[in-house]
Amino acid sequence: MRAIRVATAALLGVGALAVTAPAAQAQGDNSGFWATVRPTTVPPGGLVRLRATGCEQSVTVSSGVFDTVTIPRGRTTARARVDRDARPGAVYEVSFYCGTFWQSVDLTIAGGGPDRPDRPDVPQRGVHAGEGGSFAGLDLKEIGLGAVLITAVLGTTHRLSRPRADEDGAA
Template sequence: MRAIRAASAALLSAAAVVATVAPAALAGEDDHNVTSFGFSVSPETVAPGGSVTLKSDGCEVPSVTVTSGVFDTVTLNEGRSGNATVDIDAKAGAQYEITFDCKGERGTATLTISQGGTGGHPTGHESPPPGVHKGVKAGYGTTAASGADTDGLGVTEVVTGVLLIVGALGAAVVLTRRRATDGRA
C-alpha cells in the first residue's frame, strides 16, 4: 500500500511539473513570428537572379504586402500567390528576411541565396551554403526549423520528457497494484 501511495504522489508531482514547466517553456519560445494568417516562400534557397513563389492565406483584407531587401515589393491579392525575381547581385550564401504584412500584422520568412546556380535560372534544388541547415515548414504563420541553432530545451523536448516520466510512473502504479492484488490471492 505504501508503494501505491508513493507512486501516486510521484505521479501527481509529475503532473504538477507539466502544469508549471510547459507554459514557461512555451513563453520562452520564439513566438514573435506567429501570425493569424499563413505565408510561405518557395523555394527557400535560390540562386541570384532566380525566382521565388510567395503565398499567403487567411488574411482578412484582400491583399498582403511582401517586402525584402533582395527583391521588389510584391502585393498578393485575395489569397493568390505571386512571384518575385531575386536581385542578380544578391550575395551568395547570404540570408535575407522576407516580411509578409497583413493589415499591420507582420510575419517573416528567410530566403537563402545559393552558392552556385544555373546562370540565374535556379532549379529550386540547390544545396544550402555550408553551415546552413534547411528545415521543414509546417503549419501556417511560423518559420519552423529556420536553420538557426537554439540554446536550451524547446517545448517539444520538455513536454516529451515529462510525458515519458509520467508514463513510467503510471506503469509503476499499475505493476504495483497487480503485485498487491496477486499477493492477496
C-alpha cells in the first residue's frame, strides 16, 4: 500500500513540473535566440537595423514607433524606418518574436529634452540592460504563483509519502 502512495506522490510531482515547465520555457529560456537594434538611439524618421539570430523560422518585429517588420527565415536582418512623429527623448520597446520565444530591446528617440536642448543626439537616460536570463518578462505575480504551486506539490508529496499510524501492523 505504501508503494502506491509513493508512486502517486511521485507522479503528482512530475505532473506539476511538466505543467509548469512549458510556461517557463516560453517566457524565459530563449534557447540561443538573440535580438538587437542598431543604432539604439535614432532621430525621428531615421532607419534602424533589426537583427535576430538563433531562430530557425521567420521573426516578427513590432514596436509602437514603426510598422511591424518580418525578418524572413534564413536571414538575420531587416530595416525599419522610425515614424517621423516619434517623440524626441522617448524610449520605445521593440519586441522580437520567434515562435514561442521573444525578446524586447529599447530604442531611444534622439532629440531635445529639458536637460540638454543643445545636444539633441544624446539620449536622455542611461542604458537599459539586463533583460536576458530566466526572469525576462516575468512579474512578481507569476513568480509567486509558481512558488505556491511548487510548495503545494511538495507538501502533498510529503504528506502522501509519510507512513500512517494504522500501517504499523496494528489492526
